[in-house]
Amino acid sequence: MRVMSKSWPQLLSVAAISTTALSAALIPASYARDAESHYAIVQRTLDTHVLPHFAALEATAAKLPDAVEQVCRTGADGSREELLSDFRNTVLAYAGVAYLRFGPLIEGSRRERLSFWPDPRGIMNRQLRQLIAASDTAVLEAIPKQSAAVQGLPALEALITDTEVPLGPAEPAAYRCKLAIAIARNVVQLTAEINNDWTKSGGWKDKMLRPGSDNDAYKEPRDAASELVKAMLTGFQLIATTEIEPQVLKKRGFDGPYVRSNLPKLYFRAGINSLDAYYQAMALEAFLDDDKDWVKNWTGGAWRTLRESDGAGGVVSGVPKTFAAPVRKVFDMLIQMRRIVVGEISPAAALAVGFNELDGD
């Protein structure tokens, strides 16, 4: 460890020089090249990954209200299966964007309203029971004004998987059906708003691709590219700490995301697949120097482990069981991937993220 120190008096005279002239003289030649690269990273990642994933979420969610209505009208097994399938597709589409926690997804608490998880205090269950007990029809017209816990997919899951009072044409389910339809419509509304806020003229895509002094979020291409790096790091952290670590530590009562629909493993897979594709779309490894081949080798091995894992100590279909990685190893791979992106990969792309900027408190 070493210390470098220097007093600044000579800088005072430097500061007297015109800021413009000083900047022009001292901005490294790599600046323009970095800016161009950063713009390309942002454009490529948005076009090939981020926007298609938000569009997919809107498209899958759009099927939910009709599917719920069909079950409530007929109670038929086929309709029920179709609803569960549509629900599963929407949840998995959400898992593919859950780490993109900036811009439209976090506006107006949309993320929490869409997917109120984790919920270790059981808030959704408690509030949903209260809504059903009250059976207030005014609530049906005001879902967006209710607690986030009962606005989105977890509450819808509770209603459509309830075996004691299953959705259907029978009277006991009448209010539940109306509530489920209202929640499904709210999910449609939320996902449409998010997608629209990304893609509309002057929306978040434009904001990221048009940095500048008049842009309230991104002054330079680097700012927008850094946002994408931070989202990637958020992805590694979220999956590690909310889906895997509770299994490593054998937390009592941990039941994973969307367990009523038996989706924890698929949710994990959808998250990893999306993060994997996002990592490839950003293509930051291309900036590594030749002597950093070890980084590529290491990340290649880590991704192989993550791609083969089912997130619960087993393997995905088609992979020999002998390749199964314990959850402890999966957790370590996620945390180490995060560290290697912070320590090696993002600095190589001139996108180093500050320790406090990334995760202050």
Next chain:
Amino acid sequence: MATDMAINVAIDRRSLLIGSLTMLAARPFSAPAFAAGEAIAFVSASKHADGRYSVLLLSVDGAILRDVPLSARGHDIAIHGPSGRAVAFARRPGTFAVAFTTMTNAPPVVFAAAADRHFYGHGVFSLDGRLLYVSENDIRGARGVIGIYDVASNYKKIGEHPSHGVGPHEIILLSDGKTLAVANGGLDTVPDFDRVDLNRDAMQPSLTFVDAASGALRAKHVLPDSLRQLSIRHIVADANGAVWFGAQWEGGPSETPQLIGCAGRDRAITLIDPPERNRVDLKGYVGSVAASRDGSVIAASAPKAGRIVFIDSASGAIKAASDFRDVCGIAGDHDAVFATTSGFGVLRHERPGAAPISQAELQDIAFDNHLRRWG
């Protein structure tokens, strides 16, 4: 940039200096920690390049005088100058604290949060140094508490007060020695889900004034509903006893409220409202606040924006702002000079509105959220 702001030279000052900086060896942990002429000036939690965490005791020029290992990431350090005692806290939602003294060679004392409690990373000694007050979470009850620890009994917990809010973060003792000010950030967390905020949509931050002896609520200030996602997290008292805070915006990106404000026991919260020409974008997060030694200037660091804002505590006007990448730790030094640290291992001294006075860069070190002036 307005003329009364600091000069912001559009270059990376570190790169300007790098060619001529003098390299000095840091003192290893095993070396005599307090040799003559090596007074401790600052303390900060840190992360090392090899992944380990520690508390660093630094000289005024940034030389490492002592390195106290931590088992995981730390946050803030409570200091009792007269007794030479200090306690480093695990950051939210950690459960360990490490107490050490500079007066003797006694080994550090490690103590832990009680069952069903976790720490939020901050605490403060009583004036006489006999008690330590710590911000904690009642995990099951989802309510903030102030843990009370007996220093003489190796930091045995002897009681607790309610913080009168959710998610207490920084806690300070006012100059009367009787009143605790508590920044209730409003965010609910449980260790099972690490740092995931569980109630961002329903949070209710507050600034409370609590009787240190009885736990009675002396005053509670809340924000209007439109600002209920403004998490009040870090606080400091000025020369007149007003409590200044820096906040973190948990709401959407389309709204960018001011993050700095103040209140008193008998004075409601006001946010600074600088004229348009003085507005500084802090990117939704103030990581630390500090007062100058005379309490006339409040400084707030904004690591996401890479900025420090200096405020005249009497008028509430922004005096100056400066750029410093990943800055977070900040402490009043002598006169109106502040010491500041970054996650890139830089310790800088600066005066509001002037070019930095000095800068030291510690390689392979990332300074964490808070910097404290020793004593």
